Amino acid sequence: MLSQGRPLTIAFCLLSFRPDHPSGIERSLAALIEGVRQLGHEALVLAAGPAQAGDAAEPGLIRLASVQLPRPATNNDVLAALADPAPVVAEVAALLTEHAVDLVCWGDTLWGLGYLDAAPPGVRSALMVHKVRPARDERWHRALAAASVVCPASTYLAQEGVEAGWDTTRWRTVPNALLMTPRPVPSAEREMLRRDGPVRVVSRVEPAKGLAELVDAIPPDWNRPIELVLAEADFEFWPGMQADVIAACRAAAARRPGLVTIRPALGWRQVPGYLAGAAVTIISSIEPETFCFTAAEALSVGTPVISFDFGNVPLLAGPAGRMVPLPHGAEALWEATDALLKDARAYHAAATAAPGQVAAYTPAAAAEALLAAAASAPPRPGRPAEDALPVPPPR
Template structure:
C-alpha cells in the first residue's frame, strides 16, 4: 500500500524506538517488534528512527532508519554483565541520546525496555512525549525509574499486566498495546488449508534458547509419527551465559538426528519470510516451558490460519484462545504431539480453529498497532 502524509495520525511525524540490542532480522521478540513498528510507521507516512548501540556493522548503510550511539558500544553476543559495565557512567549516553532525539526532531520516543531500551535514563528532550513498552517485568531499579520517567506505560500483553500486579505495581493507568505482525493477517485459502491439514508439515520458528524446549520436544516425537517437522533455528545477538546457544544447537541437532525421517533443521529466515513460511504449515508448536510474554511466532502462524499447540502458560492462552490448543505443562512434550494429531485428524474442528486463529490476529497489522500506540499515548497523557 502506498502511504501518504494524510494517513499520518495527527502531528506525529517522527517516532524514535530505542533498543540498544537492535539488529535487522535479529531472531528476538524486542527486535522483531521494533522492525514491525517501523514498517507500520512507514505505511502511515511517519518517519521511524531506530536508536541502538555500537559498534557499526557491515550493512548498516542499508538501514537508513537506524542510528548507532557512539557513547555505547556493546560486544556480541551481549550479556548483562557487559551491559552494566558499559553503562557504569550513563551520563555520556544520556547526553548523546537527548541530543540525537532533539536533532532528529522526534515527536514521540518509545523506550522498548527499561534497561535494553534505556528507558531508565529519562533522556527525552523537554516537551517530547515518551512511552515505556513492557515486554518483561523485571521489578528492579531500572524498571522503577523507567516507569516513573515515562509519559505512558504500555504492556504488550494481558500477561504482562498480571505479572506487574503480582509484583505490586499499580497498573490502573497502563494501556495494553500488543506486538504487531510484520504484515497484515492473510489466511491461506480453504482448499490449501485442507491439503495442509491432511499432510502439511508442522513448522516451528525459534531462536536457540534453552527455555524454548526444542530438544525436549523433538525427543518426544512418537515412534509412529510420520508428518514432516521443520524447525527454523536461529542464533541471537545475546546470551544468558557464554556458549548458551552452542549448547542449545548441539542438543537440538542431536534430538533431530534421532528422527531423520521426519525432522529437518533449517537456517534462519528474514523477518518478512516467517509468515509465508507458516502459511505452508498444518500447525505450529510452542514448546516453551517458561512463560512467553507475548509470543510473536504464535501470532505470525495464526495470521495465516495455522493453529498453535502449546503449553498453556504465560501469554499464550490469552493470545491463542480458540485459535489453537493449550496443553497443561505437567502433561509433558508428548501431549503436544498428541494434540497436534487429534486436531489435524478432526476436519471440522481443525477448520474452525484455523478460522479463529486468523480472526484473532486481524487487528495486529503494523499500521494498526502504530495507531494504537499513538492513541494510547494520548489517552494516558490526557488521563
C-alpha cells in the first residue's frame, strides 16, 4: 500500500535492459531511473539473465532466474522463454513483494512483461508505450487491460493512440528524457563545424533505419567526411538481421573510399559529446520514429537535424531541423543537408534554436510526470480499491 510522505520504491521491467544498451526503450527507462533517484525515491530494474559485463553500472539491476535469453534474442526466443509464464509471474511478484515496490513500470508489452499482469495486489502498474501495437496483437490488449495507467513516451504516440481508436481514458503521456544536459557548442566553433565539420549519424542497426540507403545516396561530388556509428543491440527481428545491415553499410561505404567511416557503439553519455562535433546529423529512418533519442541528443548540443517529414522528429526538431518528404528518398536528405550547410544564417538560426527544443526533457521532469500519471489515472474496472490509492507528490 502506498503511503503519504515517504520515499517510494519503483520497479522497471525490461528483459533486454543493460547499461549502455543502444535501444530507445532502455535509454528511456535509464532517464526515468535517474529522475526517480533525483526525487529521492528508490529504483529497481528487472531484466532477463544471464548476467553481463557492465551490470554493476546499474546498482538496482536484478537478473531474473526464470528468464534466460541468448544475445541477440528474437521475439521467438522471448516467447519460448515465456511458454510457461507461471515461474516468471511468480518470481516477478515475489521480487516486487520482497522489495516493497509501490509502482512497477512494464517497459514493453512482451519484452517488458506487460501482458503477464504480474503485479501483486495493491501494487500499481504502468505500461510504458513506445509503439502503438495493432489491434490484432492479443498481448497488447492484455497489457492495456492489466495496467493501472498507460504511459506513451511522446505526445506523438498519444495522438497515434487516439487516431487508432484506442480507449485512452487511462493514458497519460510521460515524455522521454535525456540523461544529461550538455552545454551547446559555442557559436564560433559551430561556424567551423558548418564549414568543415563531419556529418555524423548514430543509430541502432536495423533495416528500417535506412542506413545503407543513406550511404548509397551520397552525392557524387560530396567531399565532407561522413561518420556512421552502428550500434548492435541484444535483440533483432530475425537471426542475422544486424549482420546483414552492417554488411550492406560496409559495402556501400566501400564504394566511396576515404569518405565514410564506420564506428562501433558509444555509451549513452558519450553520444551527446560525439554529436556536438558534427556539422549536422541525419535521421534516415523509413518508418516513423516515435521519439528519437539521437535527434534529441543532437539538438541538446546545438547540432541541426535532417530527416524525413513524418513521425516525432519534425515535432522534436521544429526550427532546428530540415525535413523532406519520404517519397523523395535519401537523396533528398543529402540535398537538404547541403542547402543548410551552405546557408550560414539559416544554419546558425537552426543551431541556436536546437537546445530549447529539448530543454524540458530532463530526468526529474520525466519522473514527476510518471508519478503524476500513476496518481491521476481513473480506476480500472474491477480494481477500484487498488487504483484509488494515492501516490505521494514528488519531493
